[in-house]
Amino acid sequence: MALRLFLRLLLRLAILLVSLAVASWVIFWITQELPGDIARVMLGDGASPEQLAAKRAELGLDRPFRVQYEEWVVGVLTGDFGRSWYSKLPVVSLIAPRAAVTAFLVGGGLLVAVVIALPLGALAALKRRQWPGFAVSAASQIGMAIPAFWAGILLVVAFAVQLRWLPANGYVPFTRDPAAWAAHLALPVIALGLVQAAVLVRYVRSSFLDVLGEDYYRTARSIGWTRGAALWRHGVRNAALSLVTVIGLQLASLIVGAVVIERVFVLPGLGSLMLDAVAGFDLIIVRGIVMVLVATVLVINGLIDMLYAVIDPRLREGDRA
């Protein structure tokens, strides 16, 4: 059985690596084939054909596609994403500090979402035929219909403009002032978390409902466990498993939501860097960011898959069958 599990993990790893390779090729191809001539954009008015050719050579754009792709992949594997066409700064040095901002935003948003969704989902399942159940379901419906940017704007109007408790936007690095850092991240994290919570709460509710219909729950109840205790033991574990799966699936939408939130709150994260780079036609930066984001989603999903294989007994039993 251990061998089966090992082979299964190996297969998952192989799938992950192939996905990463395909993704890298697609990303490179798209950013290479986008219309527009960077040399002309950079040199501006009055550039001669010779100057344009020289600029293309300087940027290495005159070489065969395959050579450029291989160079980029080797660079990415060794942590060198190339240099910005405009500022000449290493792309890694541009991405790294901004990736931290996005990671805090996504991580914080996820935490808020889980902390809200677990108890409310449980409540909605337990009281599904009473008003708290209806209220939670209705709230999650509304929450899912609200775009993240709108939630963000509402929070800004309430807590920044009206009450003036928190800054409306901007960012202060943790190392400069931890309190200001937290204050600046609070509203964006809540905005992102609330919208995600609305999605998660439905999964939590249905996984708790599943447990209520299971034999082991009835057994637990029949040997004298309270509803709460039985749910706590079986329900939370079940909900956690389904949450992990859903979070894996939701990760991509969470990152997209973070990009929007970064815009609303003027956070210097990966999303805003990418939008700036697209606008400024600095495609080598775009390429690096998209690769980082896609790799993050693929790797985390792959890890969740593997974890799932390890921790879920049913999946292992399925193996044996």
Next chain:
Amino acid sequence: MSTNTKRDRYARRAVVALVATIAVLLSACTPGGGQTGSPEPQASARTLVIGATAEPTSLDPTADAAVAGSQVMLYNVYETLVKVDSQGQLRPLLAQAWDVSPDRLTYTFQLNHAAKFSDGTPVTADAVAKNIDRIKTQQVAAKLKTVMSIVAGTNVVDEDTLEVSLSRPSVNWLYEMASTAGIVINPAGFDEATTATAGSGPLTLDRWTPGDSISLTKAPSYWGTPSRFDEVTFRYFKDPNAMNASMLSDQLDIISNLQAPEALAQFSDPSRFTVLEGTTNGEVVMGVNNGGDPTDPNVPAGTGNPALKDVRVRQAITMAIDKKALVNTTWGGHGVVLGSMTVPTDPYYEDLSTLFPYDPDKARALLAEAGATNLTLRLKPAALPYATKAAQFIAAQLQQVGITVQVEELQFPARWRETVYDRADYDLTIVAHVEARDLSSFANPNYYWRYHNPQFDSLVTTADQGTVDEYVSGMKQASELLAQDAAAVWLFALPNLVITKPGITGVPTDAQSLSFDTTTIARA
């Protein structure tokens, strides 16, 4: 049984506790437990936070035709021989005095001996000469090269005395030397000028966070009157609503120029905000691709609609647009309606907006006369709020006189620059021209308007070579000629809408130079 109910209660309490935890977590993020007041730790008396719109792409203002770099760097970090004050007058800065020879071909600048760069080396005549030479020979914005092209040579007389000789007299040259072209960079810092600063001003670069802000810090041993602030930060906003929200939540001290005039009402509480309304040098121009003159080998043809070469078509387009209504729609009624490439603060300004008043019937008649019925034009505005709003309005109005308008917004600056500015691949475009006294840019046939009128060119050149009075009257004639020719459609002068917190003084009402000059600003 009693234990069971107890367990039930515990389970319920666990849920309640979790909910309470969230509440605590959320409120813990609130500094000071919900006190009103400023959440920004840097908002003390010695710092100044300014909200701005256009972020520089480089720290070297001479590297890019865009003006965002000059807004931050000019006068604050980099200084010039002379500077433009808030009244539009030239004042000494690095040069404490200057003489002009009788033939007006030689300028002798007496540098202030005390002036030094931030690394302590003195600002010498040699350093200034190297900067003039750099603009003439190195890769800098083409516009600056044009300014410096009439410099015949420099002569370093002694450490503090520099002679600059011109190939022809020019009223405007010294004025241009007060702006980006005249910036004096420490020659030791030429190579790193796009990412570091080496100026002689009262502030130096502290940190640049691209996409977010530029922070300047007080120069430790400035040679003149030191900055009143330890730190000055320019924060950049792509979304005007985000900038307004930031001001309303007390994060900003100044909005350098409000981009959403409809939001003005939010700042109506005089106990919290002061609103200044003045003018800028910015003309919002609907550029027309004049298509050049195919018989003139010096003028590139461009790819504009040939119908636009007919002056009647251009005049008809001007008359088809209700500019007052346009200003009401796009800028909440703020901004002066224009009729030529000149703004009220120019010495040669006169109101030419009534030359071709709004008259759709006459426009239709003119179009019919020119045989330009069923005209389809490509309008490619810069994707900036004022330009895209104006584009929608203009498209609707031109439709009324039978012109079909295809609107294609171009991201600014890169896409707009490549398509319109470099290749002239457009029929109509909208962008603001914020440089001071930029009427003469119509004398350049390579400019994206592809406009060429020898009579206009000679008027501008003669005016620049004359006395100040001759300059003013000559430029007036030139601007009238341009307006008659409908070389472009001048929409309105961008208003200068500045919002400040109470206690902030010294912010000029009219924006006379490219700089957001913090040297005059103080906080009570």
